[in-house]
Amino acid sequence: MKTRVLTGITTTGTPHLGNYVGAIRPAVAASRRDDVDAFYFMADYHALIKSDDAGRIERSRLEIAATWLAAGLDPQKVTFYRQSDIPEIPELTWFLTCVTAKGLLNRAHAYKAAVDKNSAAGEDADAGVTAGLYMYPVLMAADILAFNANKVPVGRDQIQHVEMTRDIAQRFNHIYGREFFVLPDVVIEEQVATLPGLDGRKMSKSYDNTIPLFAGGQKHLRDTIMRIVTDSRLPGEAKDPDNSALFTIFRAFASEAESAAFRQALVDGIGWGEAKQVLFERIEVDVAPMRESYDALIARPAMIEEILHEGAKKARAIAAPKIAELRDAIGLRSGSVAAPQAASKAAPKPGKSPRFASFRDGDGSFRFRLFSADGEELLLSKAFADPKSAGALQKRIKELGGVSAVLQAQPLALALELDGEQVATTPTYGDEQARDEALARLRGALDQLAAQE
Numbered sequence: 166m167k168t169r170v171l172t173g174i175t176t177t178g179t180p181h182l183g184n185y186v187g188a189i190r191p192a193v194a195a196s197r198r199d200d201v202d203a204f205y206f207m208a209d210y211h212a213l214i215k216s217d218d219a220g221r222i223e224r225s226r227l228e229i230a231a232t233w234l235a236a237g238l239d240p241q242k243v244t245f246y247r248q249s250d251i252p253e254i255p256e257l258t259w260f261l262t263c264v265t266a267k268g269l270l271n272r273a274h275a276y277k278a279a280v281d282k283n284s285a286a287g288e289d290a291d292a293g294v295t296a297g298l299y300m301y302p303v304l305m306a307a308d309i310l311a312f313n314a315n316k317v318p319v320g321r322d323q324i325q326h327v328e329m330t331r332d333i334a335q336r337f338n339h340i341y342g343r344e345f346f347v348l349p350d351v352v353i354e355e356q357v358a359t360l361p362g363l364d365g366r367k368m369s370k371s372y373d374n375t376i377p378l379f380a381g382g383q384k385h386l387r388d389t390i391m392r393i394v395t396d397s398r399l400p401g402e403a404k405d406p407d408n409s410a411l412f413t414i415f416r417a418f419a420s421e422a423e424s425a426a427f428r429q430a431l432v433d434g435i436g437w438g439e440a441k442q443v444l445f446e447r448i449e450v451d452v453a454p455m456r457e458s459y460d461a462l463i464a465r466p467a468m469i470e471e472i473l474h475e476g477a478k479k480a481r482a483i484a485a486p487k488i489a490e491l492r493d494a495i496g497l498r499s500g501s502v503a504a505p506q507a508a509s510k511a512a513p514k515p516g517k518s519p520r521f522a523s524f525r526d527g528d529g530s531f532r533f534r535l536f537s538a539d540g541e542e543l544l545l546s547k548a549f550a551d552p553k554s555a556g557a558l559q560k561r562i563k564e565l566g567g568v569s570a571v572l573q574a575q576p577l578a579l580a581l582e583l584d585g586e587q588v589a590t591t592p593t594y595g596d597e598q599a600r601d602e603a604l605a606r607l608r609g610a611l612d613q614l615a616a617q618e
């Protein structure tokens with residue numbers, strides 16, 4: 166069973182070692198797990214809330230995409246995309262905005278902090294606060310809910326936003342009377358390292374104490390490491406590894422054995438200058454090969470663009486059918502005025518229910534179809550070598566329910582995915598509208614089946 170893990174990366178600033186150790190490295194490692202279906206995206210709409218410097222946003226987007234790819238993110242395995250390439254996200258943001266209580270947003274930490282700061286300074290409470298900052302939690306809810314994410318790994322400052330996402334999703338489900346949205350769980354990486362910066366405080370752009378990851382190249386990395394603040398003990402004097410930012414940073418890269426050896430060297434009185442050189446060389450072992458691919462990527466922005474476009478395609482294949490279903494549910498069905506009639510025709514007659522029909526293919530394999538209560542073909546399963554496996558899939562589909570079904574839009578058809586694997590497809594429809602209407606009927610049929618279980 167695959168868990169869909171989704172997280173956004175705000176595209177402001179230039180990644181530093183703290184970002185790498187605390188966020189990028191663990192996220193890349195998690196994305197490699199077989200039980201994880203990772204959705205990582207660049208939250209560039211969110212970046213607009215923080216910065217109106219177009220050049221900076223543009224540069225940061227490029228640098229951050231290149232950083233994640235260079236750090237080993239595999240865009241074949243992970244759905245890696247840019248928020249602003251997914252028009253379904255702002256569309257969903259509006260749908261959610263219209264069910265979100267204003268009072269909920271009044272309580273958001275980021276907004277409240279801005280208001281408190283204004284009040285303390287004797288300013289108007291909302292001075293300098295944009296509606297963008299105020300609406301931030303709704304945009305973030307759309308990011309998450311558009312993709313049926315199960316788990317959302319974030320920093321502590323974002324917990325409230327994921328809780329608000331659940332609130333907003335529940336409210337929408339309640340108002341429109343169906344479980345449209347999966348309620349996401351927040352994941353806080355408790356044991357994730359926070360690196361100390363140059364001055365020993367947490368490494369953070371706001372303290373201006375960061376060590377760059379790739380920017381400025383090898384020389385800049387070394388020069389910055391040489392500026393790490395130490396005490397004034399001379400070479401030959403014993404150093405205290407447990408009170409040294411140097412040692413903490415070293416440990417974040419090194420094995421137990423390497424760390425033990427470095428600890429010993431410090432206790433034995435290695436000079437700080439030499440110790441910094443040891444730290445630099447250890448970091449270089451990891452960073453140098455990544456820097457090489459980073460530089461290669463930055464030199465070819467068109468390649469990054471291509472990767473992100475592919476990612477956006479994969480992401481939209483999930484979000485587009487979802488939004489189409491929502492449009493239907495809230496009364497925004499696009500296209501013909503006859504649609505409501507079509508909908509009532511499609512409504513199953515009482516007493517009738519969707520059914521499965523199993524058959525054997527020419528090559529002897531076992532398959533089945535799912536028909537609606539009206540006899541419309543909805544799904545054709547993949548081929549199985551034995552009837553038992555085909556039966557097991559039928560059982561899963563029966564229990565699934567419309568909202569949990571992961572349906573990928575193929576140009577004019579839909580594919581049902583279970584545990585990240587494609588298990589059945591719909592017929593091919595004449596156009597996208599017909600496909601989206603069929604999607605609503607399929608979800609309805611799955612709900613009906615689940616209700617009977």
Ligand code: TRP
Pocket residue numbers: 171172173174175208211304305308309317318319320323
């Ligand atoms: N707001 C998050 C941050 O600043 C980034 C983000 C945007 C995000 N959308 C998201 C994180 C959706 C998780 C899920 O860190």
